[in-house]
Amino acid sequence: MADSTAEDIxxxxxxxxxxxxxxxxxxPMTQKGIVEESMLSARTxxxxxxxxxxxxxxxEDVYFADARQNLYEITVEDPRNPDDSTDAAAAANx
Numbered sequence: 001m002a003d004s005t006a007e008d009i010x011x012x013x014x015x016x017x018x019x020x021x022x023x024x025x026x027x028p029m030t031q032k033g034i035v036e037e038s039m040l041s042a043r044t045x046x047x048x049x050x051x052x053x054x055x056x057x058x059x060e061d062v063y064f065a066d067a068r069q070n071l072y073e074i075t076v077e078d079p080r081n082p083d084d085s086t087d088a089a090a091a092a093n094x
Contacts, residue, residue, distance in 0.1 A: 005055070005056075005057060005076055008055040008057070009055070009057065012048075012051055012052070012055075013048070013051070015040055015044050015045075015047070015048045016047075016048035016051045016052055018038050018040065018048070019034055019038060019040070019045060019048040019049060019052065020048075020052060020057065020058070020074070022034055022037045022038050023058065023072060023073065023074050024074055027073070028061075028071050028072065028073040029071070029072060030063055030066075030069045030070065030071055030072070031045055031046065031049065031069065031070065031072065032069065034049075034072065049072055056075060057074060057075055057076050058072055058073065058074055058075065059072070059073055059075050060072055061073065
């Protein structure tokens with residue numbers, strides 16, 4: 001599944017890739033935060049998030065600090081590397 005996820009991300013428009021990278025580096029964010037960080041328009045960020053949700057790499061959750069907003073988070077650690085670094089570290093310690 002990790003290979004297909006990486007291929008799916010590579011097929012996305014540049015704006016969706018940028019939103020993915022912003023979430024990857026900054027962690028869970030609201031749409032407003034993504035707009036500020038990426039300097040993309042709100043409409044472009046909405047479209048990018050829809051595309052990312054369609055391929056199941058981003059999930060939408062309730063933002064408890066302000067229930068009017070949603071929190072977006074990446075569901076996969078690194079689509080290019082199927083081996084999670086924490087699993088590799090744990091295996092090295094065994």
